[in-house]
Amino acid sequence: MFKSLWNYRYFIFSSIRNELRTRFIHSKLGALWMIFNPLAQVMIYAFILSNVLAAKLPGIENKYAFSIYLMAGILGWALFFDVISRSINLFVDNANLMKKINFPRMALASIMLGSCLLNNLILLGSILVVFIFLGHSFNFTILWLIPLMGTVTLFAFGIGLILGVINVFIRDVAQGMPIVLQVLFWFTPIVYPVTIVPTEYLGFLKMNPLFPIIEAYHAVLLYGESPDMTSIVQLNIIGFLIVLFGLFMFRKASPEMVDVL
Amino acid sequence: MTVLGVSNLGKSxxxxxxxxxxxxxxxxxPVKPTAEHWVLQNVTFDVRRGESLGIVGKNGAGKSTLLKMITGVLQPTEGSIHVNGKIAAILELGMGFSPDLTARANVLQSLGLMGYGHDEITGILSEIEAFAEIGEYFDEPMRTYSSGMQVRVAFSVATAFRPDILIVDEALSVGDAYFQHKSFDRIREFKNQGTSLLIVSHDAGSIQAICDKVILLQDGGLLMEGAPETVIDYYNASLAEHQNQTLRQIDCGEQKVQTISGTGEATIEKVELLDEDGQLIEVAAVGHKVTLAVHVKTHFDIEKLVLGFSIKNHLGQAIFGTNTYHTKQIQYDVKSGTELLFNVQFPANFGEGSYSVQLALVSTDTHLVNNYEWRDLAYVFKIANLAKDYFIGMSWLDSIIEIKSK
Structure with missing residues (x-):
């Protein structure tokens, strides 16, 4: 499988490029929109939360601490959300191509993952720019984001692949997923700090696999600290196993997939 | 060498x-499916290097399913396919073109999808651009293209590299005449260089002109495999499927198989070719007047009787054909037991070679309404050049060349 993907590497790269290109081809500013959009979004959060709502985060002096907290969480969540929702529709969206041309199907997954990661990197860039404006300093611990993004991607892709395969046969999966994702979003400390969660619910919240990941994002971006390694390593192992299982399902399903698409 | 081996192929x-x-x-x-629907079963054939295979069959006979399994898009349920070499398909031309990208970008994308590497693609790009002949448009978004231009780009991409097996679907009939010729030339060139062609078409003429072998699919099975003319004749006859129709083929030797079908209300008793003196001939001289004598007998009362004939060359392509419907000589209310003689006179203005006569006894201008008898290869004759100057081609035009010095 990896060998055939390697043979298709130029196709994968050019597909990612074309995807970006077609998205902005009709706009005058072109690729600049890729930066403007997340930048505006992040700046709105920073302005509203800090100046209008005056939300404060205990223990940090910076007036913009809460917006920084929010941005860090959103960065992690956005990647998870993108990868999982695009994985679920991966085969259904590309049905036309799969029904006509024989090529390694995992090239589609690589294109999707590449484009999600690229989008997330652009979001990260915008966030860092805003951090500089807000006077928030960051240091080399930010490099932790590289393995963290890997963890999120692994986890999201594993689950997404399994659901994506099932979605080919039972289309209800894609319909129900937004609801599940919304619940998951609110059960993850992204828009609220962990400290305000009542202790009786905290144990429940910690069962959420995204909990340690998002907390790690907070540690790295907000506090400039290294994340808690044990839970991240655990998550990587679990994520890896889920991906393996997803690939197994995909192998079993692929002869029948085109039949029902 | 076999480039494609299909054995016991089935899809459910x-x-x-x-x-x-x-x-x-x-x-x-241990779970059992509740229903299993077979669309193709027990299909076995192989294609040698440079050999061209035609695939005919009605809609739903399993042609597309077969092709999709050969290209690897669909997985067979049983049996196997062995492919030695690279397959290219001109199935749905322009599959996966993005309208917002230029032809250049789309070409890169399509070739990538076909599995070619970066170096190969950049090496061939200018050649594709030249073959498509769409000029400046090559660097314009494809949404601004006419459909003919899209076809040009699509064909140029699909055939940029010579494959070992080229699958040609109906798609070829699109595009302007100039480009059709150009693409046919390229296909023929590929064939000469050893590419095997798999051709799916309803156009019997083009199948007979290119293919060495034809298979007929019916209801998901391989009904027949053989020489193009034999299979195509059988297929055409079976198209007029009515009740009480019989369909049989007679082997006349020399790889000629006569196909006779029809409901039998009227039959062709005897066919003869006569020269100007009324003598039976098997070889006619170029330009001489000949008469095709068709003896017909009716076995039931027939309201309307039409005789159609067609002269075909050795590839099975029609050179000339008409019928008594078009010549306004319909026989009305023919009683049972009537014997009729149709004398078809025409000058043998054909090129040298072997020709066959196809006859039809019908009620209108088509055999799809009432098909009393349909006979392919009803008569085979040769044309020899006895008195004319040397010429080539399928027809004798009696041309005059004038030379003037200025």
Whole structure:
């Protein structure tokens, strides 16, 4: 499988490029929109939360601490959300191509993952720019984001692949997923700090696999600290196993997939 | 050398009581599908290097399913396909073109999708641009293209590299005449260089002109495999399927097979070719007047009787054909037991070679309404050049060349 993907590497790269290109081809500013959009979004959060709502985060002096907290969480969540929702529709969206041309199907997954990661990197860039404006300093611990993004991607892709395969046969999966994702979003400390969660619910919240990941994002971006390694390593192992299982399902399903698409 | 070996190929679509049963099967649980629908079964044939195979069959006979399995898009349920070499398909031209990208970008994308590497693609790009002949448009977004231009780009991409097997679907009939010729030339050139062609078409003429072998698919099975003319004749006859129709083929030797079909209300008793003196001939001289004498007998009362004939060359392509419907010589209310003689006179203005006569006894201008008798290869004759100057081609035009010095 990896060998055939390697043979298709130029196709994968050019597909990612074309995807970006077609998205902005009709706009005058072109690729600049890729930066403007997340930048505006992040700046709105920073302005509203800090100046209008005056939300404060205990223990940090910076007036913009809460917006920084929010941005860090959103960065992690956005990647998870993108990868999982695009994985679920991966085969259904590309049905036309799969029904006509024989090529390694995992090239589609690589294109999707590449484009999600690229989008997330652009979001990260915008966030860092805003951090500089807000006077928030960051240091080399930010490099932790590289393995963290890997963890999120692994986890999201594993689950997404399994659901994506099932979605080919039972289309209800894609319909129900937004609801599940919304619940998951609110059960993850992204828009609220962990400290305000009542202790009786905290144990429940910690069962959420995204909990340690998002907390790690907070540690790295907000506090400039290294994340808690044990839970991240655990998550990587679990994520890896889920991906393996997803690939197994995909192998079993692929002869029948085109039949029902 | 065999480039394509298909053995015992079958494809079925399975239905399950619930999709969860399907998932269960992946994990080796003993689950039985509730329904199994076979669209193709027991298909076996092979194609040698440079050989061209035509595939005919009615809609739903399984042609597309077969092609999709050969290209690897669909997985066979049983049997196997062995492919030695690279396959290219001109199935749905322009599949996957993005309208917002230029032809250049789309070409890169399509070749990538076909599995070619970066170096190969950049090496061939200018050649594709030149073959498509769309000029400046090559660097314009494809949404601004006419459909003819899209076809040009699509064909140029699909045939940029010579494959070992080229699959040609109906798609070829699109595009302007100039480009059609150009693309046919390229296909023929590929064939000469050793590419095997798989051609699916309803156009019997083009199949007979290019193919060495034809298979006929019917209801998901391989009904017939053989020489193009034999299979195509049988297929055409079977198209006029009515009740009480009989269909038989007689082997006349020399790889000629006569196909006779029809309901039998009227039959062709005897066919003869006569020269100007009324003598039976098998070889006619170029330009001489000949008469095709067709003896017909009716076995029932027939309201309207039309005789159609067609002269075909050795590839089975029609050179000339008409019928008594078009010549306004319809025989009305023919009583049972009547014997009729149709004398068809024409000058043998053909090129040298072997020709066959196809005859039809019908009621209108088509054999699809009433087909009393349809006879392919009803008579075979040769044309020899006895008195004319040397010429080539299928027809004798009696041309005059004037030379003037200025």
């Amino acid at each position: 679509y399975r239905q399950y009581a619930s999709e969860f049963n399907r998932f269960g099967r992946w994990f080796n649980l």
